[in-house]
Amino acid sequence: MKALIISVDLGSPDFQAHADEFAMLARGAGAEIVGTVVARRARPDAAHFIGSGKLEEAVLLAGQAHADIILFDQPLTPAQQRNLERGFNLRVVDRVALILDIFALxxxxxxxxxxxxxxxxxxxxxxxxxxxxxxxxxxxxxxxxxxxxxxxxxxxxxxxxxxxxxxERLAKVQRQRGTQRRARSRGNTLSVSLVGYTNAGKSTLFNALTRAGAYAADQLFATLDTTTRRVWIEGAGQVVVSDTVGFIRDLPPTLIAAFRATLEETVHADLLLHVVDAASPQRDEQIAEVDKVLADIGAADIPRILVYNKIDAAGCGAGYEPRVERNEHGTIARVFLSALERRGLDGLRAAVAEAHQIAGNNAFHVENL
Ligand SMILES: Nc1nc2c(ncn2[C@@H]2O[C@H](COP(=O)(O)OP(=O)(O)OP(=O)(O)O)[C@@H](O)[C@H]2O)c(=O)[nH]1
Ligand SMILES: [Mg+2]
The missing domain is CATH 1.10.287 (Helix Hairpins)
Structure with a gap:
């Protein structure tokens, strides 16, 4: 599919990074990008999102580049989408529909x-x-x-x-999952979920920790299903580790709702490992975005460790050596490692063991109240 991308600059300082991410989404959906039109606007136009001059320019370019589809890097109202489709005489896919399409793929x-x-x-x-x-x-x-x-x-x-x-069918699957989870938790095993922005390296880390063969790739939303493995960690015993679907900025609410069952695994974890692409210039924005989704799904209060991954990569401000950082209470809050080069995993295992001990002590306190 030959795609013309329409990218709207609403004055955000992160515009270029967001545009790059959208291009990666487009390629992930199988599009060949034949042109990009950038529109600068203070606010969206009600009818077409972009102005009429820009629309004319884009229609012309779409014709010259033989585009078969228009990819619009913002969420469109149904009216805007319809008006744009009339203007281009081509199908117009907005950001939400594109993400849904990749998930379907x-x-x-x-x-x-x-x-x-x-x-x-x-x-x-x-x-x-x-x-x-x-x-x-x-x-x-x-x-x-x-x-x-x-x-x-x-x-x-x-x-x-x-x-x-x-x-109804999903609710049934979810009930079965709940039964499995309760069976596991009776065994007093620590359950750990890997969460994070898409492409942060969760599956790569999951494989490094569990020696499983989860699919890891340089594409957005490589993982959609939760994969779970047991692994032995010194000091924590049997640990159940889950690899989960990645998050993205402005995740369509319909998707969050639909993936609630999968994300349940996250909500019921004892510990979250929030995997961060430390080499991404958008690192802090991505951390905030993940925190937002975690709060949305009711996982805000689960203990978590930030895992700064990809310390081997250029442009990583985190420094190139594995290390752990403690917070003001003395507990490990951040671990720096490279899942790809499998460096720094011992620091992570130590952090998990420590979290397990803290959780155990808390349970002990509760029982003794
Ligand atoms: N340089 C470097 N690249 C890494 C590292 N860990 C993962 N990657 C690369 O980052 C890309 C994404 O890795 P995945 O493990 O698929 O990421 P993910 O978080 O599971 O992504 P989704 O499932 O799409 O949400 C792949 O190309 C990995 O090879 C690392 O430590 N260093
Ligand atoms: Mg993955």
Missing amino acids: RAKSHEGKMQVELAQLQHLSTRLTRLWTHLERQRGGIGMRGPGESQLEMDRRMIGAKVRVLR
Whole structure:
């Protein structure tokens, strides 16, 4: 697919980094980028998001570059999307739909596929509803009488029914997962979840820790399914480690909702290892974004260790040697390592063992109150 990218600069200092991330998303969805148009705006235009002059320029460029699709790096309202599609006479895919598309491409397990389908249907249903209200005003007009209306209503009802079925099936899978989790927790094993921004290196670290063969790749959202392995860590005993789906800035809410079941694993962990791409210039923004999602899913209070990964990489301000850093209470708060070169893993294991002991002591205190 030949894609023209429309990138809107709303004055954020991180504009270029965000534009690069969007291009990576586009390539991850299989697009060949044949051109990019940058529009600078103080605020979005209600009808087209970009101004009419910019739109003309982009339409011209799309024709010259033989683009088959327009990728828009902001979330669009249904009306903006429709107006842009009319302007270009091409399909327009916004940021939310692009992320959904990549998830659809990558989903492998039955559960993952159901979750993505649910998110896509929910995304679609908001568009249908708005389209419906827009047409409703013309009720009775020429071409709007009879089956045309009921067709829309039927689509809406069918989507609603499908959404319900998917929700029920997912809830069933989730209950089974809960049973497995309770069986594990009775065994008094520490459960640890790897969380973090997409492409931070969670799967690479998971493989390094567990010697498993989880898929790790330089693409966004390489992992969609939670993978869990048991591993023995000196000082902590049997530990259950889970690799999870990555987060991204402005993660579509429909996706968070659909992936709640997968993220449950995170919510019920005893300890979170928040993996950070220490070499990314967007590091701090990405940390904040992950913290936001963790708060959204109710995981804000779980003890966590920040894992600064990729210390081998150039441009890493964290320094190139593995080390651990303690906070003002003397507990390990940050671990610097390279999952790829498998350096600094002992520091991480020591941190996990220490967290396990603290958790154990807390449990002891509670029991003795
Ligand atoms: N230089 C360097 N690259 C790394 C390191 N760890 C991971 N990578 C690379 O970063 C890219 C992403 O790694 P993954 O392990 O797939 O990242 P992830 O966090 O699981 O990503 P998603 O599943 O997409 O959320 C891959 O190309 C890895 O080889 C590291 O310590 N150093
Ligand atoms: Mg991964």
